[in-house]
Amino acid sequence: MNIIMNTRLLANRVLLPMLLMGAMLIFSSALSAGNLPATISVVKKSIVGIGTHQLTRVPRGQLIGTGFVVADGLHVITNYHVVSKPLNTDRNESLVVFNGRGSKPEIRSAKIVASDPVHDLALLKITGKALPVMRLGDSGKVQEGEGYVFTGFPIGAVLGLYPVTHGGMISARTPIVVPMGNSGQLTPALIKSLRSPFEVFQLDATAYPGNSGSPLYHPDNGEVLGIINMVFVKETRETVLEKPSGIAFAIPSRYAAALIERVMVGRGLKGREMAEK
Numbered sequence: 667m668n669i670i671m672n673t674r675l676l677a678n679r680v681l682l683p684m685l686l687m688g689a690m691l692i693f694s695s696a697l698s699a700g701n702l703p704a705t706i707s708v709v710k711k712s713i714v715g716i717g718t719h720q721l722t723r724v725p726r727g728q729l730i731g732t733g734f735v736v737a738d739g740l741h742v743i744t745n746y747h748v749v750s751k752p753l754n755t756d757r758n759e760s761l762v763v764f765n766g767r768g769s770k771p772e773i774r775s776a777k778i779v780a781s782d783p784v785h786d787l788a789l790l791k792i793t794g795k796a797l798p799v800m801r802l803g804d805s806g807k808v809q810e811g812e813g814y815v816f817t818g819f820p821i822g823a824v825l826g827l828y829p830v831t832h833g834g835m836i837s838a839r840t841p842i843v844v845p846m847g848n849s850g851q852l853t854p855a856l857i858k859s860l861r862s863p864f865e866v867f868q869l870d871a872t873a874y875p876g877n878s879g880s881p882l883y884h885p886d887n888g889e890v891l892g893i894i895n896m897v898f899v900k901e902t903r904e905t906v907l908e909k910p911s912g913i914a915f916a917i918p919s920r921y922a923a924a925l926i927e928r929v930m931v932g933r934g935l936k937g938r939e940m941a942e943k
Contacts, residue, residue: 702885706817706831709881709888711798713817713829715764716744716790716879719773720757727773729764729827731878732818734890736789736926739796743922744879745895746781746788763792769826780929785864785921786895789929800881802926803889805918808867810836816894816916818880820873833885834871834914842866842915866915867892873914882916892916 717729731748735741742763753759761778764771772794780789808814815833841863867882875896882892894916 701887702815705883705885705888706815708798709800709817709883710767710829712800713881714742714792714797715771715819715823715827716742716748716776717762717764718753718759719762720754720759722757723759727762727764727823729819729823729876731876732829732880732894733763733790734879734881735797735799736802736922737799737930739799740792740794741779741926741929742776742790742792743881743893743925744788744790745893746783746786748878749778749788749790750781750783761790763790764823764827765797767827767829771823771827780925782921782925785917787893787917787922787925789922789925800883800888800890802919802923803884803887803891805867805891805920808836808839808891808918810838812836813885814869814882814891815885816871816873816877816880816882816914818877818894820876822876832871832873832877834869836867837870837913838868839865840868864921866895866917869914869916871914877914882919890919890922892919893922 712735714733714735715729716731716733717727719727731744733742733744733748736743749761753761761776763774763776765774766772775793776790778788779791781787813833813835815831817829817831819827820830820832842865869882873880873894873896877894878896880894881890882894883890894914896914
């Protein structure tokens with residue numbers, strides 16, 4: 667009896683953790699293999715910070731979330747909740763994107779040209795020269811068990827603008843509803859759509875508040891399959907940083923493609939081609 671109990675104790679305390687660690691190492695090695703370093707190097711050029719700028723504030727620029735460049739190089743996809751808060755126009759607060767790397771990023775003016783509150787997505791138009799774009803892939807082909815990566819600014823820009831990359835496995839394709847910030851955002855059409863949860867990707871990866879709007883992409887070719895969303899994390903920013911859940915969610919990229927197409931078609935362009943450029 668003691669031998670059996672000791673064997674079970676050994677299995678629970680030693681063998682099981684070793685097996686789990688081995689599985690994690692195998693998955694990590696799979697993500698690290700192939701073209702991932704080269705992919706990250708290319709993807710970083712399309713990652714921007716989303717925030718606000720106000721000359722009379724210290725600091726003048728505040729980073730709220732992450733976005734990535736799409737279409738013609740002058741449009742950015744991010745989460746709707748990142749840009750939905752009203753600006754303090756009395757103090758000339760403006761919506762901006764931060765581009766570049768380091769302590770002195772380039773600041774570009776931005777405006778919302780389309781939004782999809784149901785799927786928590788927004789499309790921004792930015793000023794300046796076109797930036798490198800990311801191509802949207804077919805999110806309908808994403809399968810549970812596949813590994814993907816996402817790049818963004820998890821804890822903001824405390825030490826400067828330095829994009830960080832994390833990886834994780836698709837743990838589930840699960841239905842979910844985006845909660846609204848307040849009842850004033852609810853419309854009859856929105857209430858109707860919220861009664862039918864839509865499918866999102868659940869990942870076994872830790873994402874932080876600043877990751878909102880980060881692209882979830884294929885490690886080999888950089889195709890975007892989803893947009894990281896932190897609305898589903900109920901804790902405060904401080905709680906998330908202290909006790910990360912190890913779970914992240916991503917909105918399938920097909921909803922972003924539809925948002926881009928809506929804007930581009932209205933301008934006489936082929937939206938689907940622009941989204942998949």
